[in-house]
Amino acid sequence: MKPNPPPGACEICPAHHSANLKRLGVNMDRYHFVVALAGNPNTGKSTLFNSLTGLRQHTGNWPGKTVTRAEGGFAYQGSNYKLVDLPGTYSLLSTSTDEEIARDFILFGQPDVTVIVVDATRLERNLNLVCQVLEITGRAVVCLNLMDEAERHRLTVDERSLARELGVPVVPAAARQGRGVPMLIDMIHQVATGGFVCKPHRIQSEPPALKRAVSLLVEKLGAAFPDLPNARWVALRLLEGDARIEEAVRSGELAGLVRAPQGAATAAPAEGAG
Amino acid sequence: MNELTGPLLAVLAALAIYFLFRPGRGWLERWRRRLRLSDRVLSEDALKHLYHCEYEQRVATVQSLSGALGTPVEKVAGLVQRIEAGELATSEGASLRLTPKGREYALRIIRAHRLWERYLSEETGLKEPDWHKRAEQQEHRLTSSEADALAARMGNPPFDPHGDPIPTQRGQLPPRRGQPLTSLAVGERARIAHLEDEPEAVYAQLVAEGLHPLMAVQLTHVSAERICFRAEGEEHVLAPIVAANVAVVPLPREQPVEESLETLAVLEPGQEATVVGLSPNCRGLERRRLMDLGLLPGTVVAAEMRSPVGDPTAFRIRGALIALRGEQAANIRIGSRRQVA
Amino acid sequence: MSPANSREEVLEAAANLRWEVGPDLHDSLMEALYTDAARISDRVLSRDDARPAFDLDRTIDRLVTSRWLGFPIMMLLMAVVLWVTITGANVPSSLLSSLFLETLHPALKQAAAAAGLAWWLDGLLIDGMFLAVAWVVSVMLPPMAIFFPLFTLLEDFGYLPRVAFNLDRWFKMAGAHGKQALTMAMGYGCNAAGVVATRVIDSPRERLIATLTNNFSLCNGRWPTQILIATIFIGSLAPPALAGLVSAGSVMAVVLLGVGGTFLVSWGLSRTLLKGEASAFSLELPPYRPPRILQTIYTSLIDRTLIVLWRAVVFSVPAGAAIWLVSNTHVGGASLAEHLIQGMNPFGLLIGLNGVILLAYIIAIPANEIVIPTVLMLTVVSAGLPGVGEGAGVMFELDSASATLGVLEADGWTLLTGINLMLFSLLHNPCSTTLYTIWKETGSVKWTAASALLPVAMGFVVCFCVAQAFRWLGG
Ligand SMILES: Nc1nc2c(ncn2[C@@H]2O[C@H](COP(=O)(O)OP(=O)(O)O)[C@@H](O)[C@H]2O)c(=O)[nH]1
Ligand SMILES: [Mg+2]
Numbered sequence A: 001m002k003p004n005p006p007p008g009a010c011e012i013c014p015a016h017h018s019a020n021l022k023r024l025g026v027n028m029d030r031y032h033f034v035v036a037l038a039g040n041p042n043t044g045k046s047t048l049f050n051s052l053t054g055l056r057q058h059t060g061n062w063p064g065k066t067v068t069r070a071e072g073g074f075a076y077q078g079s080n081y082k083l084v085d086l087p088g089t090y091s092l093l094s095t096s097t098d099e100e101i102a103r104d105f106i107l108f109g110q111p112d113v114t115v116i117v118v119d120a121t122r123l124e125r126n127l128n129l130v131c132q133v134l135e136i137t138g139r140a141v142v143c144l145n146l147m148d149e150a151e152r153h154r155l156t157v158d159e160r161s162l163a164r165e166l167g168v169p170v171v172p173a174a175a176r177q178g179r180g181v182p183m184l185i186d187m188i189h190q191v192a193t194g195g196f197v198c199k200p201h202r203i204q205s206e207p208p209a210l211k212r213a214v215s216l217l218v219e220k221l222g223a224a225f226p227d228l229p230n231a232r233w234v235a236l237r238l239l240e241g242d243a244r245i246e247e248a249v250r251s252g253e254l255a256g257l258v259r260a261p262q263g264a265a266t267a268a269p270a271e272g273a274g
Numbered sequence B: 001m002n003e004l005t006g007p008l009l010a011v012l013a014a015l016a017i018y019f020l021f022r023p024g025r026g027w028l029e030r031w032r033r034r035l036r037l038s039d040r041v042l043s044e045d046a047l048k049h050l051y052h053c054e055y056e057q058r059v060a061t062v063q064s065l066s067g068a069l070g071t072p073v074e075k076v077a078g079l080v081q082r083i084e085a086g087e088l089a090t091s092e093g094a095s096l097r098l099t100p101k102g103r104e105y106a107l108r109i110i111r112a113h114r115l116w117e118r119y120l121s122e123e124t125g126l127k128e129p130d131w132h133k134r135a136e137q138q139e140h141r142l143t144s145s146e147a148d149a150l151a152a153r154m155g156n157p158p159f160d161p162h163g164d165p166i167p168t169q170r171g172q173l174p175p176r177r178g179q180p181l182t183s184l185a186v187g188e189r190a191r192i193a194h195l196e197d198e199p200e201a202v203y204a205q206l207v208a209e210g211l212h213p214l215m216a217v218q219l220t221h222v223s224a225e226r227i228c229f230r231a232e233g234e235e236h237v238l239a240p241i242v243a244a245n246v247a248v249v250p251l252p253r254e255q256p257v258e259e260s261l262e263t264l265a266v267l268e269p270g271q272e273a274t275v276v277g278l279s280p281n282c283r284g285l286e287r288r289r290l291m292d293l294g295l296l297p298g299t300v301v302a303a304e305m306r307s308p309v310g311d312p313t314a315f316r317i318r319g320a321l322i323a324l325r326g327e328q329a330a331n332i333r334i335g336s337r338r339q340v341a
Numbered sequence C: 001m002s003p004a005n006s007r008e009e010v011l012e013a014a015a016n017l018r019w020e021v022g023p024d025l026h027d028s029l030m031e032a033l034y035t036d037a038a039r040i041s042d043r044v045l046s047r048d049d050a051r052p053a054f055d056l057d058r059t060i061d062r063l064v065t066s067r068w069l070g071f072p073i074m075m076l077l078m079a080v081v082l083w084v085t086i087t088g089a090n091v092p093s094s095l096l097s098s099l100f101l102e103t104l105h106p107a108l109k110q111a112a113a114a115a116g117l118a119w120w121l122d123g124l125l126i127d128g129m130f131l132a133v134a135w136v137v138s139v140m141l142p143p144m145a146i147f148f149p150l151f152t153l154l155e156d157f158g159y160l161p162r163v164a165f166n167l168d169r170w171f172k173m174a175g176a177h178g179k180q181a182l183t184m185a186m187g188y189g190c191n192a193a194g195v196v197a198t199r200v201i202d203s204p205r206e207r208l209i210a211t212l213t214n215n216f217s218l219c220n221g222r223w224p225t226q227i228l229i230a231t232i233f234i235g236s237l238a239p240p241a242l243a244g245l246v247s248a249g250s251v252m253a254v255v256l257l258g259v260g261g262t263f264l265v266s267w268g269l270s271r272t273l274l275k276g277e278a279s280a281f282s283l284e285l286p287p288y289r290p291p292r293i294l295q296t297i298y299t300s301l302i303d304r305t306l307i308v309l310w311r312a313v314v315f316s317v318p319a320g321a322a323i324w325l326v327s328n329t330h331v332g333g334a335s336l337a338e339h340l341i342q343g344m345n346p347f348g349l350l351i352g353l354n355g356v357i358l359l360a361y362i363i364a365i366p367a368n369e370i371v372i373p374t375v376l377m378l379t380v381v382s383a384g385l386p387g388v389g390e391g392a393g394v395m396f397e398l399d400s401a402s403a404t405l406g407v408l409e410a411d412g413w414t415l416l417t418g419i420n421l422m423l424f425s426l427l428h429n430p431c432s433t434t435l436y437t438i439w440k441e442t443g444s445v446k447w448t449a450a451s452a453l454l455p456v457a458m459g460f461v462v463c464f465c466v467a468q469a470f471r472w473l474g475g
Helices: A015-020 A045-053 A097-107 A120-136 A147-152 A159-166 A181-193 A208-224 A231-239 A243-251 A253-257 B002-021 B027-055 B062-069 B073-085 B100-123 B128-141 B144-153 B200-208 B284-292 C003-021 C025-044 C056-064 C070-115 C119-157 C160-173 C180-189 C191-200 C204-216 C223-237 C240-271 C293-328 C336-350 C355-363 C368-383 C401-410 C415-426 C432-442 C445-472
Strands: A022-025 A033-039 A070-076 A079-085 A113-119 A140-145 A155-157 A170-172 B089-092 B095-098 B189-195 B216-222 B227-231 B234-238 B246-250 B271-278 B300-306 B313-317 B320-324 B332-334 C045-047
Touching (some): A033 A097, A070 A181, A079 A181, A113 A120, A120 A140, A140 A159, A159 C025, A231 C003, B027 B073, B027 B128, B062 B073, B095 B100, B284 C025, B300 C056, C119 C293, C160 C180, C191 C293, C191 C432, C204 C445, C223 C368, C240 C415, C293 C355, C293 C432, C336 C355, C336 C368, C355 C368, C415 C445
Parallel strands (some): A113 A140
Antiparallel strands (some): A022 A070, B189 B216, B216 B227, B271 B332, B313 B320
């Protein structure tokens, strides 16, 4: 099978589309898609959020600045997008409040697209979070931010191979200069509308004992929740004793997370806040 | 100042009365409750002892009970009578056995104890020596619904910080894991699953050796008098009778042997090394944080600079510059050091 | 099989498997994740090592954390920030206060008289509420509007984490986090902002320590009190040539006392009340990034200055009303203020203060800025000085230090009162804006109460001891 078309390719640079982008600030009551911004602390999520929405969230060169969840919106090609700036976290597996907020939003909030903002100069550490998010949701776009910094440190990232490895679009960007933002918007649009079908990377290196336990549980989960897109991740959480996930299994809430295949979601306007 | 003395005394007296007789939490009330509690505490501790004996397939007697509780035999006899009257245990000749009701009771106490230790180790800043002491008291205070709530909040942890399983809400425990250290052959590698905490003298010796659950060990020498093994780069020698109190789970052979004694704390700016492991002393929030940052076995870490006052030190970890304090760095074992090119 | 059954079965299976996978599940999962991450990053990342370039980040880091230059650079930057703030705030501060107090206030009074407003309504609204707000805004706004953007620029550049790195060892000894140095520094601007800034400390215990001790940083509402009292009571003891130096020195002594208090209380808290709180140190030193000046100034004005200012304004309105009311409500031939002052005077004198100061600190709790005007007004009310001030319930300040001294000495103030007022201004409960912020940030009434009671108790004890020593020495 051929891999997805490399999304890093610049022939699809939608520079001409940027005129379509209207910054809606927070004044939006109707939106078609919800987009979450996740990522490590200090990777430029808030900067990106500001440049997408025209708002002015506090940004600062400190890990741990964004503490409350900020929301805003933008419109592109006739669809309204609601954007949620999640607190920056290194992981989604520990149990701090920040991680819970981010995790719950990505899992239960069911954003149509999750943009994972990645610091290109600390790729390895950021990929740890990317892998975790991709276990939860395949509807993701990786924004390879701080490319200007990476260039200054003479680092080159082969974004096409990265996209191939991760199975989701990768967009290089420098949010502060606005570089790559139009293309990111276009990719968000494509993933949201099903123009791009993701095949998210799954964790491969677990030790055999863990693998065995996970596949046993996935089987059982399959019986209780057919078509659950992230059964493996749910199984891992159950093995770690995540009370919130156990509750979602017990109450059957998890069944609500089984969604129509990507792209089938037609752009029907939803009312009110999510 | 004389006109102040009167009112001052009145206020003091009022305060004293308040603290003595405060409903529910007054000192008087607490003291009375403690008296009542001590009887219950003793019988609950006795049930725990009976359960441990059963789990380890030893025979419990009035003598062993008296030893475990540190109470004279005469007093224990009365205690045993009370327990039997409550249909929590029965005696057959010299040996004491739990009834199903007694077993359930004992498991509830053990659950509360291990949960509390787990809670203290993971979610508070208290250090290892405090856990057991505090859990010994808390186990008698936690009601089972409180214990359940605590467990749910912590994600129903299956193990306590010593590697012992925590009974489930329904009182289930897995079969004992591991085999005695004495059963390994020379060269074989294993992970410590459990340290037997009775008899106390033997347990103290194991702790003094610095052994703890999850530690990887490799046998280097076995004879009738002693058993030698390496663990975390250190050589340990135990008498077989002591080593028999260490339960281990064998590890696959191909895993590399952790040979190093050094920790990140000795890394000088300009040097780098590969992480071999995180000490089990680093736990809870701190352990998760360090692992989130990418400090894991196999990670290459370079020391970059030291604070002008000598501590902390900033390390390059997977591209990011992270400052760690000396005592944190001392919990991270590394392989051989080398100069950064 | 019913769905509920199959769901329970999942949970049951998970519970059993958890015994099997053992206690190091989290470790192995993290290892698996990082193994994948490292593999992918190896494949896609390449570094051009051809020419070993000059590494700017590393050079700056070597410099700002060096043995010899680290601390001088830090102090230089702090001094520059403070100097720019103090000198820069003078002009706008006096402009604002002349606008509010000399132009707007009389104009409002005239308008009220023309409209035939009842005297008490006019007093309550204009002399009480308006004046309190005016005072708070004109004293608070200019320094904050300068200090916070400067601070934010340093933050955006990436320098602040290096300060935490340099100072961490000392904070560690007190059981605190190096980042507390920055929340303290922020506290010199405003304690409420300092408390908000504790968010960057991600370890629960250390964050609580930083929150509870932020009040020991003398905020900009308290600087004027310190400087005024130091000038009229302490500076005047020295020969005129040295007066400025001596009074500045005594203010510095109070600041240092605050620093000492921070460390002492942090140390105590970490070993008593907060012993059981979880703690995990981590300090990431982010790469240097050129700050974006305009954006930074804009967001720091919006995020820090205006929010804090707004809270202070909201709280000072009722305070203004209270101040006016206590001095204009008469019971049994004397105003409420006089009764209260009389009542608290014995205790006040015992600890080397007086009833006026205690009452001023109670009713001026929303903002330290209005303590001195309130003290002056209450002094005139209680001592019945004719011809001074603007009338009962109207806060004022005098143009010259000697006039102020005259008023205060007429009410029996001594050197001891001055010294203890300086101490008490450092060691008393945080203003209500800060308390509200602490409550919002910690979500706990207990910690909010602790942060209020601890410093007042310390203030009483310290003032009492100083008073005893002073009297014993026959001062
Ligand atoms: N050079 C550069 N700096 C950036 C870029 N994006 C963000 N920053 C800076 O990175 C810092 C952190 O940004 P912020 O948006 O607060 O990150 P967040 O914590 O992920 O929300 C700020 O100082 C930004 O100005 C970028 O593309 N290039
Ligand atoms: Mg942010």
